Amino acid sequence: MAERVEHDGAVVTGAGLAAYCPSCREALTVLGPSGRDVSLHLTVRYGDETGDLFLAPSAEGGRRSGSVHLCGKTAPDDVLCPHCGASLVDGQRRCRACGGPRARVLVAGVRQARLSAFCVTAGSVSALSGEATPKPAERESRHRMPERDAVLRARDFAEVTYGFDHGLAVAEAARCLSCKKPKCVEGCPVNVDIPAFIAQIKEGDFVGAARTIKKRNALPAICGRVCPQDQQCEELCTLRKKEGSVAIGALERFVADFERGTDAVAIPPRAPHTGKRVAVVGSGPAGLTLAADLVQLGHGVTVYEALHKLGGVLAYGIPEFRLPKEVVEAEVSYLRHLGVRFEVDAVIGKLYGLDDLFAEGYDAVYLATGAGLPIFLGLPGENLCNVVSANEYLTRVNLMKAYLFPDYDTPAPKGTSVAVVGGGNVAMDCARTALRMGSRDVTVVYRRTRGEMPARAEEIVHAEQEGVTFRYLTSPVRYVGDEQGWVRQLECVTMKLGAPDASGRPRPIPIAGSAYLLNVDLVLVAVGAGPNPTLFSGCEGLERSERGYIRTFDDAGRTSLPRVWAGGDIVTGSATVILAMGAARLAARDIHAYLTAGQTEWPTSGGRPA
Amino acid sequence: MYSIVDRQELTKRDMISLTIEAPVIARRIRPGQFVIIRINETGERVPLTVAYADAVNGTIKIIFQVVGKSTALLASLPVGEAIKDLAGPLGAVMEFENVGTVVGIGGGSGIAVLHHLLIGYKEAGNRVISIIGAREKALLILEDEMRELCDEVIPTTDDGSYGVHGVVTDALSGLVEHGERLDLAVAVGPLVMMRAVCDMTKLYDLPTIVSLNPIMIDGTGMCGGCRCTVGSETRFACVDGPHFDGHKVDFDELIRRNTTYSRDERMSLLSSVRRG
Numbered sequence: 106m107a108e109r110v111e112h113d114g115a116v117v118t119g120a121g122l123a124a125y126c127p128s129c130r131e132a133l134t135v136l137g138p139s140g141r142d143v144s145l146h147l148t149v150r151y152g153d154e155t156g157d158l159f160l161a162p163s164a165e166g167g168r169r170s171g172s173v174h175l176c177g178k179t180a181p182d183d184v185l186c187p188h189c190g191a192s193l194v195d196g197q198r199r200c201r202a203c204g205g206p207r208a209r210v211l212v213a214g215v216r217q218a219r220l221s222a223f224c225v226t227a228g229s230v231s232a233l234s235g236e237a238t239p240k241p242a243e244r245e246s247r248h249r250m251p252e253r254d255a256v257l258r259a260r261d262f263a264e265v266t267y268g269f270d271h272g273l274a275v276a277e278a279a280r281c282l283s284c285k286k287p288k289c290v291e292g293c294p295v296n297v298d299i300p301a302f303i304a305q306i307k308e309g310d311f312v313g314a315a316r317t318i319k320k321r322n323a324l325p326a327i328c329g330r331v332c333p334q335d336q337q338c339e340e341l342c343t344l345r346k347k348e349g350s351v352a353i354g355a356l357e358r359f360v361a362d363f364e365r366g367t368d369a370v371a372i373p374p375r376a377p378h379t380g381k382r383v384a385v386v387g388s389g390p391a392g393l394t395l396a397a398d399l400v401q402l403g404h405g406v407t408v409y410e411a412l413h414k415l416g417g418v419l420a421y422g423i424p425e426f427r428l429p430k431e432v433v434e435a436e437v438s439y440l441r442h443l444g445v446r447f448e449v450d451a452v453i454g455k456l457y458g459l460d461d462l463f464a465e466g467y468d469a470v471y472l473a474t475g476a477g478l479p480i481f482l483g484l485p486g487e488n489l490c491n492v493v494s495a496n497e498y499l500t501r502v503n504l505m506k507a508y509l510f511p512d513y514d515t516p517a518p519k520g521t522s523v524a525v526v527g528g529g530n531v532a533m534d535c536a537r538t539a540l541r542m543g544s545r546d547v548t549v550v551y552r553r554t555r556g557e558m559p560a561r562a563e564e565i566v567h568a569e570q571e572g573v574t575f576r577y578l579t580s581p582v583r584y585v586g587d588e589q590g591w592v593r594q595l596e597c598v599t600m601k602l603g604a605p606d607a608s609g610r611p612r613p614i615p616i617a618g619s620a621y622l623l624n625v626d627l628v629l630v631a632v633g634a635g636p637n638p639t640l641f642s643g644c645e646g647l648e649r650s651e652r653g654y655i656r657t658f659d660d661a662g663r664t665s666l667p668r669v670w671a672g673g674d675i676v677t678g679s680a681t682v683i684l685a686m687g688a689a690r691l692a693a694r695d696i697h698a699y700l701t702a703g704q705t706e707w708p709t710s711g712g713r714p715a
Numbered sequence: 716m717y718s719i720v721d722r723q724e725l726t727k728r729d730m731i732s733l734t735i736e737a738p739v740i741a742r743r744i745r746p747g748q749f750v751i752i753r754i755n756e757t758g759e760r761v762p763l764t765v766a767y768a769d770a771v772n773g774t775i776k777i778i779f780q781v782v783g784k785s786t787a788l789l790a791s792l793p794v795g796e797a798i799k800d801l802a803g804p805l806g807a808v809m810e811f812e813n814v815g816t817v818v819g820i821g822g823g824s825g826i827a828v829l830h831h832l833l834i835g836y837k838e839a840g841n842r843v844i845s846i847i848g849a850r851e852k853a854l855l856i857l858e859d860e861m862r863e864l865c866d867e868v869i870p871t872t873d874d875g876s877y878g879v880h881g882v883v884t885d886a887l888s889g890l891v892e893h894g895e896r897l898d899l900a901v902a903v904g905p906l907v908m909m910r911a912v913c914d915m916t917k918l919y920d921l922p923t924i925v926s927l928n929p930i931m932i933d934g935t936g937m938c939g940g941c942r943c944t945v946g947s948e949t950r951f952a953c954v955d956g957p958h959f960d961g962h963k964v965d966f967d968e969l970i971r972r973n974t975t976y977s978r979d980e981r982m983s984l985l986s987s988v989r990r991g
Binding site: 479488590639 | 936
């Protein structure tokens, strides 16, 4: 133990902590050669010879292994990043005990990454010596968010990406051209003033930047993580075809996390009470956005949630490693501070009907119950044990915290070889969750090709990195079970792409005679969701589309019933968090106008079904 | 929070009755509907069919048998304690028609649910007969309540310690052989019991309604864990049921599906015992 103290500190990279390269921001924390210890991976140079060094923390003060023979305390001549080759050596100081080089790595902290220097010879020690984060390399291309090593992160539920640190955020913000006519704002369904908040980041005013976003979007920490920016704001960025779009989503997340992490969250001034009350059904993205907007305009807002936790799909659907529930709770708590009231365990349609809500004195009702009915394919053998809807699997793991079973009481189905049917974000979430729940082989079965997959680009890449196998142009036709009624195989056929169908994507056509069997013991069905019928038992007279969604008569979401608006997935069918929020924003504006103008008629008759 | 205002041990072993304060649910719930209970922050969502609702006092009564960790925990709660979450009423609202004579067949804790359903049939003007079965006399519940409600009550015990010696289907065939004209059967109890009843009533051409108890999480149609095959169609018990035409239900499939988490349930119980 005494020996450890003599050297200048090293980094402990145990659970929860990760170190990455200050230059390229790639993870240095990996699973060591033993396959058991979390280790710090460095390249060391002795003279002309270079090799890999793995430092793993242990009770004795660091275990070292690697391809170079490391004798005693002989200090290496240089320490390099194994990814970009940049030298990690602190040129200023050397270890006081052995005179060897000190390596500098970034360590992801609770709030921000911190630079830590340590003696490579010593192995591992405790305290992190904080220093100012160095400026990342000035470059014209887009900066990436630091990510945890794929092998390591696929074993637990901690968040995959670390978010930008100060330096990266400022460097990335500096890339923004501040276009006179910013296209990015048009690409945002809630029209966040993107150039304005990026300009504030450039100046180091991170809290100001967060407040700029919050003027348009009450849930920035959530949207920064789950919006499909690559198909929205970032797709329209002027730099996209040159050096890559500005990382708008990562910047949004950075400032939201910064504001929360520094306890700088401020409650904006609220308009005087109007005396009007609005009931919101569903606490998902649409319901929360609408509640935030209307409460700030002075209306009394109560949100009813059928489940025991708030957030809707943010709570039950999107996994912890992509959207920590702590972030959801923080943003919900922000709304609570704004004055929104919440009621959980309130199943509207069963506990209260629409009539009851109006009888309670509400002046308007917003229906935002989402698309919560899982769709199955209707294939033979679908009710075998361990054929599970994505909704059920994700609800068990996320909402009921089955990954903490048996500390939490709800178990999740287990499988060694898992097939996930579908190619959307939900399918990626299922596949990556299954890896983390201990499944050995996880295969995504998708009937078109990678280019047509509706999932967010980042999710596909992450799934690939983590070891998910993809079988494209593959469609399941039958589940095969054993005598006890458990699924054992998935029969698939190979497809080819034909002419575009109604969705504009090429229609997959089965190739005759191409059927084969895939050995599986768990199948997760992630092929979409339909409108949940529970709501409708208490909503007589509410018109619905052929597909069962609520029919609306204008962009604001007015329904066939007076004083009832609807928005989000229950109107559009399964879409994204931000689209639901965009719809809610329009509805909020209309509800506010309706309530304050003292209108009594319901002018939808001339409208067209939206 | 939902407070427990009354607690009864209905049998010496493990049948518990809890009366819980839930005014809105008590007013809204119809016979045959269920609620979902989550006892505490780490708890499961447990679906329990309501045995009785008292709209005046704003309480609902649930009767359950201790079978695993959650029911054991629920059984351990004293009067005055509260459970964290209670959501409902869930499930489809049943129509109770006057069909003539209804025979209710209940086993185990299913007798409690049957009692609530038979209230509905009695109120609709039916003549109501009930057959209630248990392994032994000490495990038979709600006999007095049934006698008060029904025109005829036939208790059965497997060991012959009380009533008809045998199982509920023995009493049912006895009824039919004595020339009793039956128009509808309602069976609530273990799946094997309901399957046996349905096998028998098919022969008698007697329409039969059963109350299913599949694995469920949200209870609002969101997870699909409760799906079962009814007449070659997949139905969700939570929103389409839990009551179905028993002659169309694929009981074998449901019995298999209900074993999905047996190992986990044992593990959950064991780990909680170890932790005390």
